[in-house]
Amino acid sequence: MDVRKIQKVGYSTLAISLPKDWTKKMGLSVGDLISFQLGPDNIPRLYPGVVKEDIEAKTCVIYVDNFKEDNLTLRTIIACYVIGYETIKVESKNILEKRVLEDIRTAAHRLMGMEILEQTPSTVTLQCFVDPKKFHVDTLINKEYLMIKSMLELCMHAIDGNETILEEINKMGEEVDKIYTLLVRVLLTAIDFTDIKKLGLFSIKNIAGDRVVAKTLEDVGDQIEVIGVALVTIIKNKHKVSPDILDGIKNVLKAVLNIMDNTVDAFLTQDVIKSNRILNEKKQFIKKCQSLQEESINKIKDTLCVVNISNILWVLVSISKSLEALSEITINRKMEDKTNNIFIGDLPKNTEI
Numbered sequence: 001m002d003v004r005k006i007q008k009v010g011y012s013t014l015a016i017s018l019p020k021d022w023t024k025k026m027g028l029s030v031g032d033l034i035s036f037q038l039g040p041d042n043i044p045r046l047y048p049g050v051v052k053e054d055i056e057a058k059t060c061v062i063y064v065d066n067f068k069e070d071n072l073t074l075r076t077i078i079a080c081y082v083i084g085y086e087t088i089k090v091e092s093k094n095i096l097e098k099r100v101l102e103d104i105r106t107a108a109h110r111l112m113g114m115e116i117l118e119q120t121p122s123t124v125t126l127q128c129f130v131d132p133k134k135f136h137v138d139t140l141i142n143k144e145y146l147m148i149k150s151m152l153e154l155c156m157h158a159i160d161g162n163e164t165i166l167e168e169i170n171k172m173g174e175e176v177d178k179i180y181t182l183l184v185r186v187l188l189t190a191i192d193f194t195d196i197k198k199l200g201l202f203s204i205k206n207i208a209g210d211r212v213v214a215k216t217l218e219d220v221g222d223q224i225e226v227i228g229v230a231l232v233t234i235i236k237n238k239h240k241v242s243p244d245i246l247d248g249i250k251n252v253l254k255a256v257l258n259i260m261d262n263t264v265d266a267f268l269t270q271d272v273i274k275s276n277r278i279l280n281e282k283k284q285f286i287k288k289c290q291s292l293q294e295e296s297i298n299k300i301k302d303t304l305c306v307v308n309i310s311n312i313l314w315v316l317v318s319i320s321k322s323l324e325a326l327s328e329i330t331i332n333r334k335m336e337d338k339t340n341n342i343f344i345g346d347l348p349k350n351t352e353i
Contacts (some may be wrong), residue, residue, distance in 0.1 A: 028171045047086065053084045059087040064100050081111050081128065082184040084192075088126040091099050095121045100341040110174070112182045118144065132189040137199055137210055138268055144179040144217050145264045147172055151224045158231050159250050164348035169228040176221035187226055205336065209329040213267065216325050220260070223315045223322075227253075230308040230315075240302040241309075247294045249312060254314045269329045282320050289313040 060080050067073055073090065080088045090104055091097070108114050113130025128282050151172050154165050189209050190196045202209065234241060234249075259278060266274035296309045 008243070034101065043278055057090070058085045059091045061091055064092050064096070065094070070099065071103060073100050074107050077104065077107040077126065078111065078181060081107075081114060082181055082188060084132070084185060084189050085214065086128045087117075088128075090124045090126070092122050096124065110177060110181070111338075112178045130185075132182070133198065135186050135199065135233065136184070137183070137186060137190075137201060137206075140179060140183045141210065141213060141217070142264070142268065144165075144176060144183065144214065145260070147176050147179065147224040148217055148221045148224065149257065149260065151176075151221060151228075152253060152260070154226055155231060156253050158228075158235060159246055159253075160308045161235075166232055167230050169225055173221050173225045176218060180214055180218040184211060187211050187214070203336065206333070209333060212325055213329060216322050217264075219322055220319050223319050226315050227312050230311045233308045234305055234312075237302060237305050240300065240305050241296075242299055245296050245299060245309070248295065249309065252285075252289055252292060252316055255288065256319055259320055259323060260286065263326045267326045270330060270334045272331050272334045275330040279324060279327050279348070284322055286317050289317050328338055 011135075029185055052176055062073070062076055062080070064073055067076075076201050077090070090100070090101070096104075102123070104116070104126070108126060111128070113128050115129060115166055116124060117124040117127040120256055151169050152170075154169055158166050178276070182329055186199060187210055190199050190201055191204070196202075196204065196206075234246075238246070259282070262274055262278050265271070266278065293313050300306050300309070
């Protein structure tokens with residue numbers, strides 16, 4: 001490691017010399033300009049010449065001639081989107097196959113701000129018109145959660161008899177996926193962005209935790225879609241299920257919704273006490289689901305209904321366990337606070353700060 005001493009120049013200026021090997025490698029000499037930028041966590045970066053603050057547009061080309069497996073083109077486009085490419089070109093030496101074109105159109109539909117800009121028999125150019133630097137991470141996380149919350153509320157309304165709204169659950173699930181991929185794109189953009197606080201990040205460490213949160217919520221959305229499928233069968237055979245079992249299902253749906261509300265609120269507000277309370281209360285929720293499952297097995301003679309009720313309860317328990325990650329990140333992040341004193345809960349009387 002090369003350690004250098006800061007020198008005083010004049011009354012109000014400090015200076016440090018640049019390594020000769022580096023200046024020679026960069027082709028710099030006396031009088032040349034150097035750009036100075038503060039990166040994540042206030043780490044300084046030096047660049048030869050004058051560089052723009054904004055991140056330069058990124059372009060990639062995907063050659064699909066050797067893509068023989070289904071969905072590979074789709075997943076590759078999504079990967080290019082989330083890591084920050086603005087222009088994605090799909091090329092082939094021959095005419096693009098039908099399955100490749102279907103993957104491209106699916107990607108354009110699933111990815112927020114992505115459009116097909118140009119198309120020829122052998123190439124398709126996709127362009128992203130969304131600037132990830134214009135979004136706030138916490139806003140996107142909250143938006144993702146509110147969509148998931150609405151999906152779960154639709155499930156409860158379906159139990160009351162409005163089964164037609166179950167079709168909306170899958171559509172809302174697609175919107176959750178869109179928000180998730182955009183959120184990951186924003187987080188990965190932040191790695192190379194100078195002022196990450198504009199994105200709602202106070203430390204480069206936040207990126208890893210926020211990506212876990214985003215993925216957890218997206219998984220919860222997928223699990224709620226599974227609940228919707230199971231509810232279709234139960235509602236069609238409602239006459240075979242006792243009203244108290246249906247009320248029990250609705251109650252555990254309300255309970256997991258309450259867990260989700262408190263977990264996400266604690267994360268966004270960094271409420272350690274609430275996060276700890278949620279983790280402690282999870283066992284009671286699991287016991288409630290197990291008890292309802294035993295009751296349904298004893299009271300319902302229709303095997304198909306019992307299986308679907310068991311599926312719903314298993315998914316709800318899985319959701320409650322998945323949300324543990326958010327509570328753990330909340331507590332960890334609070335402990336990473338760089339202030340001199342961190343107080344959890346109420347301060348004792350006569351405590352001096």
